[in-house]
Amino acid sequence: MEFRIEKTDNNSAARLGNITTAHGSFATPVFMPVGTQATVKTLTPEDLYEIGVGIILSNAYHLFLRPGEELVHKAGGLHSFMNWQGSILTDSGGFQVFSLSKLRRINDEGVWFNSHIDGSKHFMTPEKVMEIESKLGADIIMCFDECAPYPCSFEEAERAVIRTSLWAKRCQEAHQNPNQALFGIVQGNVFPELRRRSAADLAALEFPGYAIGGLSVGEPKAEMYATLELTNELLPQNKPRYLMGVGSPEDLLEGVRRGVDMFDCVLPTRLARHGSAYTSRGRITVRNAGFAEDFSPLDPDCNCYVCKNYSRAYIRHLIKAEEILAHRLLSYHNVHFLIHLMGSIRNALKEGEFTRYYREFFDKYRF
RNA sequence: GGAGGGAUACCCAAGCGGCCAAAGGGGGCAGACUGUAAAUCUGUUGUCAACGACUUCGAAGGUUCGAAUCCUUCUCCCUCCA
Helix, strand or coil: CEEEEEEECCCCCCEEEEEEECCEEEEECEEEEECCCCCCCCCCHHHHHHHCCCEEEEEHHHHHHCCCHHHHHHCCCHHHHHCCCCEEEEECCHHHHHHCHHHEEECCCCEEEECCCCCCEEEECHHHHHHHHHHHCCCEEECCCCCCCCCCCHHHHHHHHHHHHHHHHHHHHHCCCCCCEEEEEECCCCCHHHHHHHHHHHHHCCCCCEEECCCCCCCCHHHHHHHHHHHHHHCCCCCCEEECCCCCHHHHHHHHHCCCCEEEECHHHHHHHCCEEEECCEEEECCCHHHCCCCCCCCCCCCCHHHHHCCHHHHHHHHHCCCHHHHHHHHHHHHHHHHHHHHHHHHHHHCCCHHHHHHHHHHHCEC
């Protein structure tokens, strides 16, 4: 993997760059749609190419449970299995340590999970996760980490940091596949002291990229931004910085401003399935009665396939009638919205107009 | 013509003397969602000048301190027998 910084913003920590993997290159800052189970829900790879997606996310833990990494390996790896020729990043299952906390027990050696599918017991270790991620064959893979909840005590967050550092070292030692770039993940919750420690631990291991984990788990926005700012300052300048699980349009702007290069989030596709759409003026709930006779496109400023062909009224009808096309159209539009947003941000960075773009965005966008 | 059964809020449907403005679904309306246990979850859904008041359980009368619940008549629906 290669990361090149092409330009840095004069008025913020934002930077314009490019990442090249075995499956092509993409410009940064980048938004990566999430396809946990080897599919960005409701969208085909062709849709994603058309939208301009360069890299997507998938999940080692979920694919390990079903269909199993061996099967994906037999299929020729994840790219071949799901017919996606762009880049792929796999998350390790560290987030499931947080989101499935009721179904797991953790110790320094690893994590016992009770499968949410059939209840079967599995022990995940950093070594095991590296083996799974290697078999899946993504271009960028994540260390197995412990994502602590919010709120949580200093001691609890500290334990997660120590464990995450320990596991990062073990992941690095177990990591064999030369075609995959292994990223470290900084934890530390909202405690500056712990973020500093975590960032220092990981930087010492010299990963090709660094993720900021454990944010957007319920903490107030101000805390998230402050933590992000602090953490980014501590990470190596010449390596990509990936803010995990973020975000909303406003968070993408705030993240870029603070020096983030990569983002991923389930929000565009989940909101789509729940009946909401992003627009240049803010998020709208198309499901609501007010749109019943609104024959305008989801976003008048959008030129995506959906906005060119379908109205809010029609999409609302599909939602109310529980037609799956609603999910598909809204997913397509929402992913397009974020991909297009990132494109505009990069363009502004290229022109040296990021600050102006930032201001104009928030002038229009209401949330 | 005779014998039964039934009519409850937008719909279906419980309730069968006070704890009933009325269970539970559905539908409607709204909210939440950030490395996906999520086509999920939550709230709300008689009216109003609304921590209180008023009008509701096919219609009209009646019994009772008190009725969706008991009695009478009527209207409409369903089943069976002629």
